[in-house]
Amino acid sequence: MAQPSTEELITRVLAGEISALSRAITLIESSNPNHFAKANEIINACLPHANKSIRIGITGVPGVGKSTFIEAFGKHLSSQGKKIAVLTIDPSSSISHGSILGDKTRMEELAKDPNAYVRPSASGETLGGVARKTRETIILCEAAGFDTIIIETVGVGQSETAVHSMVDFFLLLQIAGAGDELQGIKRGIMEMADAIVINKSDGDNIPKTTQAKTELSRALHLFPSKKSGWIPLATTCSAKTHDGIAEIEQIISKYIELTKSNGYFDTKRVEQNEFWLLETIHNQLQQDFYTNSEIQDLLEKTKKAVQNNEYSPFAAAQLLLETYFKNKP
Amino acid sequence: MAQPSTEELITRVLAGEISALSRAITLIESSNPNHFAKANEIINACLPHANKSIRIGITGVPGVGKSTFIEAFGKHLSSQGKKIAVLTIDPSSSISHGSILGDKTRMEELAKDPNAYVRPSASGETLGGVARKTRETIILCEAAGFDTIIIETVGVGQSETAVHSMVDFFLLLQIAGAGDELQGIKRGIMEMADAIVINKSDGDNIPKTTQAKTELSRALHLFPSKKSGWIPLATTCSAKTHDGIAEIEQIISKYIELTKSNGYFDTKRVEQNEFWLLETIHNQLQQDFYTNSEIQDLLEKTKKAVQNNEYSPFAAAQLLLETYFKNKP
Structure with missing residues (x-):
């Protein structure tokens, strides 16, 4: 063909x-x-x-029910006539060529929905490569008419920062545990969240999720205020019974309304574009340095000399940089 | 002479x-x-x-009583025969050539103590430059026999991350406020802290500081666990009455004991050396790029093209990098 x-x-x-x-x-x-x-x-x-959709990042450690949640949330949006594209960033697939998200990201129910498009994880050698492909996929999906883009990632590793830098709203999905709501979550993720959603709030589990919501609300309240003017909040839902799913859409709508009216929505997108422009430049500058054959030999020797207190880190850096630049005009 | x-x-x-x-x-x-x-x-x-001292970072927004606290804490250490050097990093002095810490960093009481050495803020064009000078000053102070190095910085701007990367123990100083214990504190600082100390816990203020301690302890408990194996804690003190000052030294001693026994103390120092080695290299690579005259002209144009959706950030980065590298072998 x-x-x-x-x-x-x-x-x-x-x-x-x-x-x-x-x-x-x-x-x-x-x-x-x-x-x-x-x-x-x-x-x-x-x-x-492009650029006309709402971009939502969703993260959470394995086991919190991200796929089931995205299915329930996506179906809800679809029932309102929205067009949803779901993309995933799975750092494990680029590093180990295995996948933490695995088969579970297929979201077969949602994939069958004519208003939805589910695209499994982009793969690549580096997180930077994966991020680039995801960012450009967002542009294509938006141009194809999708008005809600959901980016899913696992709450371990470094992909959350990348996802946070490409979405408008960042949602952290959790479950209520024995006092360790945040175990296994990378430090700093809680501060990135615009909302923390405690999933599996159904049946006997409701008292536990309600308690977790109270504790997390209190903790979020202690964080410094966000540039968006938005006060992050904790809420509960059940992806199984669909309780609380509609409320999450309302929360996100309120966030979009607030940030569009105070100008933060556009400012953030401008900043994100600039972030990716500079980030790409910085990565490539470093790659050119580290793949220089003279540097590769020297770097290991220099690191050892620093650890043995023969050089200060700054003197060692100077030595490496002189070697690198001596052949450049 | x-x-x-x-x-x-x-x-x-x-x-x-x-x-x-x-x-x-x-x-x-x-x-x-x-x-x-x-x-x-x-x-x-x-x-x-060098490398034989304990390095303690202390941060907090203006008004929490950092200088008074360091005086009280330093005098306490001195009374036990310790030798204390106090260095300051004040990002405002490098950027605006003014100083947030200002005259208050003089700590005249402590400066008169024969066991103490107080050195005001290093100045410099960039935070990187200030950090380098501070790191090298630590080495000189240690070689001169100081066994406790205190690095003071203000809890605004980016200097906390730099200080966090050069100390063994990071202490966040606060005061009890009207429910906004963390107002004005940069996001992420709370997660960096090994201890949060609520100062001005004296007289009528004690109930408020005790309440703040309870709230902060609860919030700290929700954070993911630290690589050090240490569980950060909140405590109160009065730099005025010296209540709680001895306890803070005990907390730090316990931290040092734990991290020396589990190997984290040495691992962290090795990592910090490597961090500064790589950080210096990355900064200089970027500086060479940004000071390239062709790039300076092109960068502003390219940023505008990205904001007008004429280029994706990645395509724009590629264009700039080709220009930069075309004259390099």
């Missing part, structure tokens, strides 16, 4: 054709250099039609 | 002579390139005699 031309692919993506969208995302994810120019052309054509 | 030779200066610093120490620190702080080689020579000679 002949590949459609880039122009044709763009037209179809903009018309909201799912098979074309999937094909375009595959091009973006491709590590084949022959695909790079085509991928860039598609992104540039989609950019003017 | 003739300047002492570098060799003589080193001998005197190692003998614990305060005037020589001050002179050596001034050399390190100097931005005169003629002093760089001399400064490096001194640091290299001091390195084998």
